[in-house]
Amino acid sequence: MLKKIPDDEYEHFWKEYSTNIKLGVMEDPSNRSRLAKLLRFHSSRGAEMTFLSEYVERMKPQQSHIYYIAGSSRAEVERSPFAERLVRAGYEVLYLTEAVDEYCLSSLPEYDGHKFQNIAKEIFDLDENERQQSAHEAARTRLEPLTRWLGDKLGAWITRAAVSRRLARSPAALVATVFGWTGNMERLALSNAHQKADDAQRKHHLSQKKMLEINPRHPVILELLRRVQEDPEEPALLRAAHTLYRTAALRSGYMLQEGQAVEFAETVETMLQTSLGLPPDAAPEEEDFDVDADADADADAAEAEPADEHDEL
Structure with a gap:
């Protein structure tokens, strides 16, 4: 029918x-x-x-x-x-x-x-011709120093870093494991008012690590590779890796957790100051609080109250 x-x-x-x-x-x-x-x-x-x-x-x-x-x-x-x-x-x-x-x-x-x-999960099959497969293998070999370095520095949050077959414009993305939650699934679970915050299954899925995929053709990734090969202990590289991970998480539909949102906001604000020609450690102007004057005013008010009551009597 x-x-x-x-x-x-x-x-x-x-x-x-x-x-x-x-x-x-x-x-x-x-x-x-x-x-x-x-x-x-x-x-x-x-x-x-x-x-x-x-x-x-x-x-x-x-x-x-x-x-x-x-x-x-x-x-x-x-x-x-x-x-x-x-x-x-x-x-x-x-x-x-x-x-x-x-x-x-x-x-x-x-x-x-x-x-x-x-296509937001780890196993991703794309029918590629021999030339494309060869190019991907070459990219994996060329970027191996960077994927290994990222896997080490971001090991608390990711299972591993890998060269992506699915990215074209973005520098990186955060990919769910085969049985893990995508960013969309995670968002739905967190918005479910009927699910307890201490639900064991929910905790398990939220704590699962994801895989970081990087775009082998993106200028940010290629510059990171160059710097890692020159000096893998450069302090700025670790900050860049953290920023790359957090932007990839947001771009992939995930929420930043456990204080990462505040740290990410501070990083962006520091970058904003630098782009405006300000020192990265520039602080807000101090506000002038006259603490002594406020204390004297409170004391005078306290002394005046009994006197007013006596006058009324």
């Missing part, structure tokens, strides 16, 4: 029942494949929503996965670092912008023989 619904009427049907259909995909394994045919999502192809069947029809000849990225809005996912190279190379990426979307596709193993791939 649903297959016979005209396009204009399906739009209304989807607005009314889309959440129920997605929950059905998650909770009803026996009907999962049939319900999947009704799913629609935004995508990098254009403004119109697309069925999974339409996505598959448009897949590149060598493409083996259905790519998707989740976030709080279309504007956010369109600027995601994870989709940069895919979109530039002409691959279509599904944009998941509803709270239930990422859970829905996580529970759907495949569609029409094609596995889904969350």
Whole structure:
């Protein structure tokens, strides 16, 4: 019956029942494949929503996965670092912008023989030709001193640093492990008012380290490589590594935790002072507090109160 619904009427049907259909995909394994045919999502192809069947029809000849990225809005996912190279190379990426979307596709193993791939997670398969694979291996070898150095200096927060296959414009991104939470999942968990702050599963996922991916073609990364090779103990390099990690976390949808937000703000403020030609340690002007005068005024007021009461008597 649903297959016979005209396009204009399906739009209304989807607005009314889309959440129920997605929950059905998650909770009803026996009907999962049939319900999947009704799913629609935004995508990098254009403004119109697309069925999974339409996505598959448009897949590149060598493409083996259905790519998707989740976030709080279309504007956010369109600027995601994870989709940069895919979109530039002409691959279509599904944009998941509803709270239930990422859970829905996580529970759907495949569609029409094609596995889904969350491009914000560690395992990322991109069908590359021999030339591209060779270039990537060369970049890995060339940047090995930097990835090793970053893995050592940022070891408290990351599992490792690696050369990225998915970045085009951004210098770095923070990638979830296979079973870890993406930035979108983490945001949803932290905003869940019904979940206890000391929930064991939540604590476990929030404490998991992520992988730092770096863009082998970005000028910031290439300059870091040069300086690490010259003097890996240069103090400014460690500050740069911390800033790179924190900007990558924010760009990837994660929140800074355990005092990192304050430290990051202080770093940005120091950079702002330097860019304005001020010394990095320039401090605010001291405010003149006349403590003695305030104390004398309080003492005079205290002495005046009993006198006023005596006069009234």
